[in-house]
Amino acid sequence: MLSGICNMRQLAPDLATSGQPDADELAAIAAAGYRLVINLALRDADYARADAAGTVRALGMDYVHIPLAFDAPTPQDLRTFFAVMDANRGKRIWVHCAAIKRVSVFLGLWLHLCRGVPLSAAFAPQREIWQPDALWSRFIADALGPPHG
Template sequence: MDLRQLSPTLAVSGQIQPEDVSALAAAGFRVLVNNRPDEEIDPSIDHEAMGKAADLAGMAYHYLPFHPGQVTPQLITDFTEATAGRGPTIAYCRSGHRCTVLWALSQAGKRPEAEILETATAAGYDLSAVQPLIASLASRKR
């Protein structure tokens, strides 16, 4: 696993396996967010398999599929709620990029735009393509 910390309570990763979930729980993670649509993967790592692994590890689990290019206000809201205050959270997708996009959009208007982009860049994710959306969301929250 390649965990990349975006905040004190949120890390993102590329695809994980069901057998990784117990190690994540042992490392202190309490919430697992799956942003990978089932259409991209085989059944051994689909949302049902990952939900079962999270349940066995005692973790809260959220399946919030983010299809490339199809971010919605509801998806941002659901991601915000899933990652808020339940303890250390790990979110994953194919590479961690879509999770980082959702985190950035959830932070728009709460953190300075430059800080959001710098945090993503430091974690290895270029969010320049969604920078206009971050700015637009931030302006709506003012």
């Protein structure tokens, strides 16, 4: 059932990502042992679940919402995401947004900058999903900082 969720990717035994899961998919995520759902989508978008937090919590999982405007990601959004990921080490974490574009960038940066995963491996899921536009390419470059060498 998990593999049927929009753009689902299993990045590590304790980490998976996808587009917006529906209620049945959230139940499958809980049944698979995930303990935290992080939502990077906006609350007022057409695809958003009316009571995502309540649905997730009723299934026995924790819920964190970091509303990330697709057209205006900020360094503070990224710092908040990193802090939530680091505060929840040891939990099985499911991260989603609408279609996985925002998530693929944030997880790529987290995997590389916080877990030391090589850049090409950290961003492999993102490359499978989409090619970032100029705004997101600049955001990634700024987050990575100046090239070293």
